[in-house]
Amino acid sequence: MLYAQILINGLVLGGLYACIAVGFSLVWGVLNVINILHGTFVVLGSYIAYFCYVHLGIHPFLSIIVSGGILFVLGFLVQAGLINRVMGAPVLTTLVLTFGLELLLNNGILLAFSADYRTVQLANPLGSTIIGGLVFPLERVVATALALGLTVLLYVMLAKSRIGRAIVAVRMDAEAAALMGVNVKRIYAVTFGVGALMAGAAGSLLAIVFPISPLNSTEFLGIAFVVCVLGGLGSVAGAMVGGLALGVIESFGALFIGPEHGLTIAFTLLILLLIFRPTGIMGRRGYE
């Protein structure tokens, strides 16, 4: 019974992790850029949800539209204006650049909102329900369902829509895509925007679950790293599997080793995976 409960807690957490990571994975896979900004994008999404709720009364479940939209525009501009200019440069260049932008943005948020932890106190919380002796915290369950729903939506968008096909084409072969009339630089910007959008939406959903602070960005970035390596780089399904797996591993790790070691377990796992199985547990790469 205890194990079943912990499994549920892990899955509920894991859905949110998948949503955090899927945008990061998309950007990495399509642009070959590790976006160090990603964690701060998530935090920004949380703040947008917070202010939407406190000042406008918009429930975080709805404000994913606002935060997603704002983050999409921000991401699009960052890529179109800055990162597009160093595409194709050595890995170190884009890494250091996004690290610099991360310092800038995170410092900006810190100045604007301070490091104090804020929480969204819902006026009418859904509470939790007990089914068959297992506790389901409803807010979290709905947040996770929304997170997984968004992830599936992204999957469908990539598979069915025109722009999605263009993104997949650029991922497989940017040169060939360019020859077929795809504006590669614009697709890069759109992809980065979509990555940021997913981060922002994830941030909104997380606002209900976690306290909000700029200091959380590193943890979110770490989660995105681990999920990507766990699930294999660059596939939506991989991010989903990786996210759920990490959630479960962390929950059980917290039980057996102690809750303060969650991220350590994740990072240790990450290194071991990188050493022994760099293609992820699914064992393949790509958006096929």
Added chain:
Amino acid sequence: MTRVLPVVLVIALVAALPLLGDNYLLRLGTMGAMYAVMALSWNVIGGFAGYPSFATAAFFGLGAYTGAILQGAGVYMPLAWVAACLAAALFAGLLGLAILHLKGHYFAIASLVVAEVLLEITTSWTSLTGGGMGLNLPILRISVDAQARLFFWAMLALASLTLAMNWIVANHRLGFGLRCIRQNEDASGMVGINTTLYKVIAFILSAVFVGGAGALYASWVFYIEPPDVFATLTSVKPIVMALLGGAGTVLGPVIGAVLFLVMEELVWRNLLEIHAAALGILIVILIFFLPGGVLGLFKRRRKPAAPSRPLASAEAGR
């Protein structure tokens, strides 16, 4: 030798800094030398071999804790420093064997996360490291001025050693092989380079003196705690310094370290609240306007002198 002499003279001049009797300057000098050690060390793996290592913080923290724990156990201070060098080198060797087969982003992430894991282990292993409370080092029984001089000279000596190491590597077959690996690793194997061995050696060289710098730092400030010595920024700053001066050159990282220190002191020490943002802006400017670093600036200026020559000789060769 004519190129070595000016460098030796500059080091000798810097070594005379204590004559000015200004302890603030000495503190800056010690910091500058420490930065130079880190930037020059990173240069071997990141500049010469082209592997984007973010492991500097891991080596620094490991060295700091090795030194501090040994000194706490009563080991003679210089011996503790040497032991810290060896510990970092050993760790880098084993880590290198495990992660140097990774390429690009995967290597970067693995090296970045190592420091995080060490940070967590250090924080948790309270009995050995004092955990989150940090670790105090034995106080030296000499005057404050004498301490300032001692640590300045020690750090400067370490920086000179690291510089010499870079110079030797650059002019040795190891440096040649590492440059080949950076430009085309597959082809490097085909021309007979033992790429695994060379990369591991480069990784060890990028760690050994950083470990020493960590131990020296611990002795110098008397107190260390995990987030201080394992900070991610400790991994990023040396990269910025090396890029600032010119990665893959011998003197570039030193120039970058000095410039970085000056900027840090002048610009953002006074603007503590936007310390991180200022570093971020520096990075953005660096990437867009100084891609070859300060030394690259001189190279580019020289280049237009003979632009048509290669084409002409290509025609002649046909």
Added chain:
Amino acid sequence: MTAILSLDNVTQRFGGLTALDAVSLDIAPGEVVGLIGPNGAGKTTLVNMVSGVYKPSTGTITFDGKRIDGLKSYQIARLGVARTYQVVQPFPEMTVLENVMSPATFAAGNLGVEAAQEKALEALRFCGLDEQAQMRASELTLAGRKRLELAKSLAMDPKVLLLDEVNAGLNPAEIDLALDLIRRISAKGVTIVIIEHLMKVVMNLCSRIVVLHHGAKIAEGTPAEVTSDPHVIEAYLGNRYARKQAGEAKEGADG
């Protein structure tokens, strides 16, 4: 004949795909052997295996009486097996001279800088690249970069040289120059295995031709034998054409 290079029942699988299927091959010292076959036949895989990029799934590779399958590529290079790549692989930011010095430094014994430079210059002169010695490798023309690959290989003092489509993308005049160069390398006593699509080159150069198809060796012999082999015609032109030709031949014989 004692072979300098021999493959014995070598198979290479990638996941479910068998890229090379139980290929055996003996190459005598001083030979020039052509390796032909349609795209995807496994020619480059064979070169990659001999040069240590892949370890064969099963089978053994022997060079100069020593087993080399499973050795690292740098070890095989040091023993005296050089290769060129289909897509040229220079060190782009180095000068042409430095490029050629790298194998001289690392593969051809423990040479000091001056000896390595001397050896590199010799290889460059041999390949007609000495005038471009101080150019950056990335500034060379395609023909120049192909010759640079050859010069790099020569600076290793190879006993066996594996050439993977050194003529692809060259114009007829450049191909003639390259052919001449390969002949002169062969005349130095270097054993050559050459992958080639241009029949003109293979016919001109090779004493023996090996044909791969779908990872298996389907024919082996002199150029004349191989080109009249029905299996080879089938592999290249499809079996309907082969049957038709066989039928014509039969009719001719009957009539």
